[in-house]
Amino acid sequence: MAFSEFRPLDEKSLIEYIKATPVLSNKVGRNYDDLKIKEVGDGNLNFVYIVVGSAGSFVIKQALPYIRCIGESWPMTKERAYFEALALKVHGQLCPEHVPEVYHFDRTMSLIGMRYLEPPHIILRKGLIAGIKYPYLAEHMSTYMSKTLFYTSLLYRTTTEHKRDVAEFCGNVELCRLTEQVIFSDPYKVSQYNHWTSPYLDRDAEAVREDNVLKLEIAELKSKFCERAQALIHGDLHTGSVMVTSDSTQVIDPEFAFYGPMGFDVGAFIGNLFLAYFAQDGHADSFDDRRSYKEWILRMTEGTWNLFHKKFTAFWDKHKDGPGEAYLPAIYNNPELQQIVQEKFMKDLFHDTLGFGAAKMIRRIVGVAHVEDFESIKDDSKRAECERKALDFAKLLLKERRRFQSINEVVSAIPA
């Protein structure tokens, strides 16, 4: 071990750390003269250093015992790095094509060394704001989600494996509590951390806090989040946790990973695509009215769910005689039954997806952490208009999700 006890690194001490850590120093050919180190953590929680040498490169992510964007006044266990590294490894094994390789993990230092997703990789959210189309995005994200969720669920695993891993990830409780607070609680009550585009959305924010039906629905979703250990979920799968190029899609930052409801991941991604959609009017200008881009987002959102559905059920079919203990072949091995069972499962998952997706949208408009999609719209009244449309749609989705049978119906319900 390079350092015998935890200390927060900076650009300078990181070099010492690299020198003392063979797997890292080897990556850069033990050549430190031309080493370029840059802290790029634009995220909310952690410090991320890009390390590039002539022989190679990597990224170092370190968790400090508090939330970066708030400061030491909001403590948060640095053990989250352990669960992030573990999830990166598990998901990486299931889907290496869309998860950066982990080179190194140091629990004492709460530090992960992983593949540097070199340019032109950018954060997907930024690409969506810039109006860039990603032809493989739906294909890739549906692959990532179907693989990671199917293969960590009881559809593929035994109860013994499942309970062992559920127990381990129960340790990531502080991050789960943070989600509970910022997604399932704060937006529905007065909280010092909430904010919104004021005064435009004052009444809208208040309406959220006074909507009994919304509160009933969010309670159901919260209880699923807290109680239902369905699969090893990423836990923070918004468009800021995905890095892309035109033909590469990489999922980073699973520090919120635990055994939770699958719909929380699928919903996070789809909900954030809807946010990207509703923000487009705020990005339109005389060169680009964004109409074609809005269309593309909607088609891609449909594609994401539909491909996810297809791949997930294909894995199920493929492994129906496999190790998974949820649906034993001796009971369910009958094509008609297999079909009704899958339809019910996917329908429930779809409704969970819509519910969690809606919850994620709401919290980004009236909760503590907002999204660049909207924040980058400089004009307050224009931003508020976009946000209100998103909020109204999210409220509809949360309340009425069970009446939707397909993603196409959902998309059709979006006001133009």
Place this chain on the structure above:
Amino acid sequence: MAFSEFRPLDEKSLIEYIKATPVLSNKVGRNYDDLKIKEVGDGNLNFVYIVVGSAGSFVIKQALPYIRCIGESWPMTKERAYFEALALKVHGQLCPEHVPEVYHFDRTMSLIGMRYLEPPHIILRKGLIAGIKYPYLAEHMSTYMSKTLFYTSLLYRTTTEHKRDVAEFCGNVELCRLTEQVIFSDPYKVSQYNHWTSPYLDRDAEAVREDNVLKLEIAELKSKFCERAQALIHGDLHTGSVMVTSDSTQVIDPEFAFYGPMGFDVGAFIGNLFLAYFAQDGHADSFDDRRSYKEWILRMTEGTWNLFHKKFTAFWDKHKDGPGEAYLPAIYNNPELQQIVQEKFMKDLFHDTLGFGAAKMIRRIVGVAHVEDFESIKDDSKRAECERKALDFAKLLLKERRRFQSINEVVSAIPA
């Protein structure tokens, strides 16, 4: 520690064990001459010794690394004794009036020393077969279930406590797997362990194995059982896990305890009351047609659920500003909302209860382990007739549970 490594005890070695264990030897005043030791394990899994001396008494329960009623060919971790002792302690703290006190636990020996539930305590199932009315049963069981389930759920506890305890009880996975097999799987497939009153019920058993709707429903319940960590449940709360006198009700044998769905416990108890009901015609004779007793069972079943509902929601009201993190006061502290939230919660719990109760009934008729209620009916054709009625009702309940709004409606649906 009395014995440094595990060994199965018998009446003789148990005396040595007691002598070497102060808390036990003190109980009997260190007087071994008049000590009476009797193995009484009528249960399926373990060995139970009653130890009575002139100065005091206790019961010793030891788990062996296999299932007693099957033999060494069906191994089963003896660590189950650890989880039983833990659950007895947790539930005993919450509801000391209905849980026998644990005097001693020895993990190495998989051995629990607990209060001897002295005569006239008998196993409730035997009392129900004998046609004995227990005036406090509904009152006591509703107290036990509401206390143990409410106070171990997120309605009363923090996420931090919850996840810590969920993780611990994940260790009881072998017992969970046994439940999965015998309740949620075996009855719905051909299994060497299944049996039923043949040839009378051959077609009925086959019909269960060929009923797609039933299989769809049992899958939903199984997934709740495997995935939903709602409360610390007893896990085996049938009428053979309750010992009673006319005014005492004691719940024993929580070796299947883990964090699971509340409805699994409430359903186990109510389902077994229904089994007792359907068996009554087989116990009727010229002295007692059991009509009044059948009425009593039904009223008591209604009372159990209705009192459970009342007490559970009363705990909720009492602690709505308490530590529980499921429904934060800042969001839900509004009488109208509190009511709709509770109604939804209790409706879902009711439907879970009916579903799990029905599953428990079915498995006792066509699965591996049957109940004395029916087994004690000597005449095969008469027994089959009782069992068929129970089975048909259970199938209806499992499939149609969501259309019932109250326990009284359920009871009204029972054929006379």
